[in-house]
Amino acid sequence: MRYAVLGLTLAMIAVLMIACEPQAARHGTGKSAQEPLLLLDGGGKTSGPAGPVANNDRCLVCHLNYAQEAVAVVHANAGIGCAKCHGESDAHIADESWASGGNGTAPAVMFTRDKITAFCFGCHPKEKLTPALHGAFLAAANKDATCTDCHGKHRLAKRNCKWK
Numbered sequence: 001m002r003y004a005v006l007g008l009t010l011a012m013i014a015v016l017m018i019a020c021e022p023q024a025a026r027h028g029t030g031k032s033a034q035e036p037l038l039l040l041d042g043g044g045k046t047s048g049p050a051g052p053v054a055n056n057d058r059c060l061v062c063h064l065n066y067a068q069e070a071v072a073v074v075h076a077n078a079g080i081g082c083a084k085c086h087g088e089s090d091a092h093i094a095d096e097s098w099a100s101g102g103n104g105t106a107p108a109v110m111f112t113r114d115k116i117t118a119f120c121f122g123c124h125p126k127e128k129l130t131p132a133l134h135g136a137f138l139a140a141a142n143k144d145a146t147c148t149d150c151h152g153k154h155r156l157a158k159r160n161c162k163w164k
Contacts, residue, residue: 054081058093071152085109085119098161106163113155116146 054076059066066072072082083089087108098104111119124147126138137145148154 049077049079052079053077054079054084056082058082059086059089066154069152069154071148071154074152085111095164097164103162103164113146116148120147 056066056072056076059082066082075081075084089107091105092107095105129138131138137150
């Protein structure tokens with residue numbers, strides 16, 4: 001019995017050693033055990049944020065669709081969170097009445113279509129926009145266009161609740 005337990009223990013140790021062996025050594029990739037394989041599989045450096053990323057967890061709990069949305073990601077990577085544009089929205093975040101079919105509390109700041117561009121210009125002045133890319137947008141004939149027409153999918157196609 002003693003030898004059976006010893007044999008089983010040695011077999012488990014061997015299995016664990018193989019399972020815990022760096023993947024690079026098992027597959028002959030030549031990459032060291034310290035390098036995360038998934039980041040290197042593209043063959044080049046990854047382009048992550050240069051500084052601290054904004055923490056939008058309070059918003060993404062319900063609005064997970066914005067975790068990969070272009071406008072939200074670019075701003076978060078620049079350290080600019082949802083609250084910078086939409087306010088802290090504490091009442092909105094705390095209100096769960098919409099889950100039971102009630103009317104929810106609106107975020108502190110929301111923008112109607114005609115207010116979006118003016119707000120964006122607060123941080124992105126039109127004088128600094130590239131004329132080759134934004135010429136038609138800046139033209140007087142195109143007053144109905146907004147920044148979010150081209151940048152991201154930040155506007156909801158359909159609102160699922162009515163505000164109180």
